[in-house]
Every structure is written in structure tokens, then in C-alpha cells.
Amino acid sequence: MVSIDGYGEVHDRVRGRSGNFNNALKVIEFLQNYPLVNNVRIGCTVIRENVYHLPQLLEFCISKGLYIKFRQGVPHQRLYTENLLDPYALTVEEKYEFVEFLEGLISYYEKSIMQRFFYRSLIQQITNQESLVVIGVTEGRQLLRKVN
Secondary structure (H helix, E strand, O other), X not given: OEEOOOOXXXXXXXXXOOOHHHHHHHHHHHHHHOOOOOOOEEEEXXXXXXXXXXXXXXXXXXXXXXXXXXXEOOOOOOOOOOOOOOOOOOOXXXXXXXXXXXXXXXXXXXXXXXXXXHHHHHHHHHOOOOEEEEEEEEOOEEEEEEEO
């Protein structure tokens, strides 16, 4: 999996380094042409800096035949992180944008039932709704439990 957190300059801003997106493209091209790799996937961590630019990244991945997964950023300490909350604490407007984007993924893009369930669970977390967790799968059906 290659991490790309936005299309073009958005990725560079999130990563704090100009040219980083082009470097990621080189890695993807190498992997796509390497005979021992048969599946290249993209992962995007959603934070304040990129939440309004997710459709452009999705369109890019679709145009390149790349499968992409989105996840919400959570605060964690890195060498270059001074304020742990600023990049991750989405405003109400940003949460709305992200939830609408996830709803679109569920309806029109994502084919995996488990990934659709993950996105639905993420929406519930973002909107502070009651959450369900998968505790097992029987005969192709998910067994769920409520989580407070």
C-alpha cells in the first residue's frame, strides 16, 4: 500500500515537502510494472488539510486503475508534530464534508461489504451515533454487537 494524502500539491502540503507527490507516483509506477507485484493499493489519511480535496484524489486513482481506502487521521506523536490536535480536529463543516464523501464511496465506489461496513462505522463515529462492531461472520452474514 502506498500512502497518498491528496492529489498533487495537496499531498505535498500534508507531507510538508514539495515534490513528494511526484515521488509517490514514481513508486506506484515501479510497483505496477514490477513482475512480482500484482496489486497496488492506495491509502489516504483524512485530516483538515485534505478533507475538501478527497474527490480529486479518488478520481485520480480511478483513472489510474488504483484501489484506494480512506481513513480518518488520529492524533499521534511524530518527530515533526508539535500540536497533536490541530491537523486532526475536524470542524463541523469538515465532518459534514467527510461524511458526505464517505456516503458516496459506500453508494457508488466501494464493492467490499467489509469496507462499506468500515465506512459506515466511521460515519457513526464522526457523527457520534451508536456504533456496531463485527464480532464474527456466519454463512456470509455479519454478527454485530452494539458499542457505547
